Amino acid sequence: MMDFATKAIHLGHELEKSTGAVSPPIYLTTTFEREADGSYPRGYIYSRLSNPNRDALEKCLAGLENGESAAAFSSGLAAIMTLLQALKPGDHVLSSTDLYHGTVHMLKDIFVPWGLQVTFVDMTDTAAVEAGIKENTKLVFLETPSNPTLKITDIAAVSAIAHRAGAVCACDNTWATPVLQRPLELGADLVIHSTSKYFGGHSDVLGGALVSKHDDEFFQRIRMIQRIGGAVPAPFDCWLVLRGTQTIHCRVMNQSESASKIASFLEQHPQVEKVYYPGLSSHQGHEIAARQMSGFGSMLSFQVHGGKEKALELTGKLRIISRATSLGGVESLIEHRASIEGPGSFTPDNLLRFSVGLENVDDLIADLEQALI
Structure with a gap:
């Protein structure tokens, strides 16, 4: 099994077959040629649905978090929005009180009016997490270390509570990165990243990602929303994030x-x-x-x-x-x-x-x- 640093350099960076280029090219095309019979034997149709640069980035991100699949987005908040859109009106979200303010704003001002129920608890208190669970809880959302007071949540303990309730546990791992913390190995089902931060590493590109432990039905719904909703990163953005990942x-x-x-x-x-x-x-x-x-x-x-x-x-x-x-x-x-x-x-x-x-x-x-x- 490859070490993390080796994976960061090589995953998604296969040699370009036609020229042997070591650095992957940027596929700026929006559309791809069909065969005369109407098929797409090369696997690509339209860049909103998939693109070689996005595929390479998603392969790398999934591998670094030891997940089965990943979906890249145009920003970290676009990734979180897609996760919440995969739920249904009437579902309950249990969330950290100490949380990136953009996530709080999204939950309160977009998804509560849309029909989600949201409860905020101190995730460092497992008794409070247990008490916050409802019959309709579908998502437990945590962030550790938290923004901005660096509270530390026990990922394994909170994941176990979520699973007993039949809920999905999602962890925002932006601050720790998979270099220092791998939530999927600790019990979480989904990992969230603002790839604008440490993956890009140079304050010059926006991006986000969701990485799933299993390529299951819930993640397939996330993938469908990603492709149909279209909050996806441009090919050049994917290329920049993938390049930054090599030195993360x-x-x-x-x-x-x-x-x-x-x-x-x-x-x-x-x-x-x-x-x-x-x-x-x-x-x-x-x-x-x-x-x-x-x-x-x-x-x-x-x-x-x-x-x-x-x-x-x-x-x-x-x-x-x-x-x-x-x-x-x-x-x-x-x-x-x-x-x-x-x-x-x-x-x-x-x-x-x-x-x-x-x-x-x-x-x-x-x-x-x-x-x-």
């Missing part, structure tokens, strides 16, 4: 090592009120994270003494770390999270979310140190 292992491992050092530095700094990073022994979910992750990731959040004003003031002093939304790129990004989440946000006003990049870690610590004065 070394990038994530390097970034995680840097994040651990930065979290330790921040935890000791007098101007920092609290650090959220599962690699710290002080983190509430540290033991579970150590059990189900092979590393603690490159995302952290921290609260600054002095409230929102001081937090924003800090970001204005930074010289290397950029003030911007998103994560997972080679450059370090910091963001005042509550202001992007808007009204109703539960994120503390003095919290900054930090995506650690590939810069020298001592340079990043020095940048934070001068800004924290």
